[in-house]
Amino acid sequence: MNPADIRVTAETFYIAAQSVPDEHKYVFAYSIQIENTSTETIQLLRRHWLISDANGKQVEVDGEGVVGEQPVLAPSESYSYTSGAILETPVGTMQGHYIMLDQNQQEFQVAIPLFRLALPNILH
Template identity: 45%
Template structure:
């Protein structure tokens, strides 16, 4: 689990391996991750877009960019939070993800809320 705070925006990520949707014999490993975006600051912010960097166990990197998250561009007043779950397939049993959410304040200031690297790993694959 990671917990990152940028300019009052806290991003908490909890990853999980999904064995029932994985096929290790075909090099297909599915991971889900639950994200909580909480406005711990004192100004209203809105999530505009996302940028993920996904690295598999062989060092192959893929970047994903897009508007919002799961079809939403949540606007968060101070103290509010938004939570969602998404997924990431890998061809290896271990990998990492990190990235950022592009945010804007009601005053028009743009900034990136960082997401620290977190590990995607099949249980008992690593010591």
């Protein structure tokens, strides 16, 4: 299985209504789309995230599946989900990888490209 055949894209949103900047609490949502462009059926088993804020604080998160699911994607199928992260600074980043299973029961890793979490208009 070629991990390059699995495309991962992210879109982020600042959630002002749940954030409390005076208490260094910045809430972000992110939507991830996983697209299977291979000729094989795959399943997402686990996730690993590295979440970094502007102070250099890093948090690693490992877990089964995503949002309580371990989706199966046939060729040409995609799967989307939305989750969230709380930072102590108005800017940060997330990156990581998924552990997938191919139809031969072989695990492989798919990179989640680095994406930025930032208040609107804070970066030029």
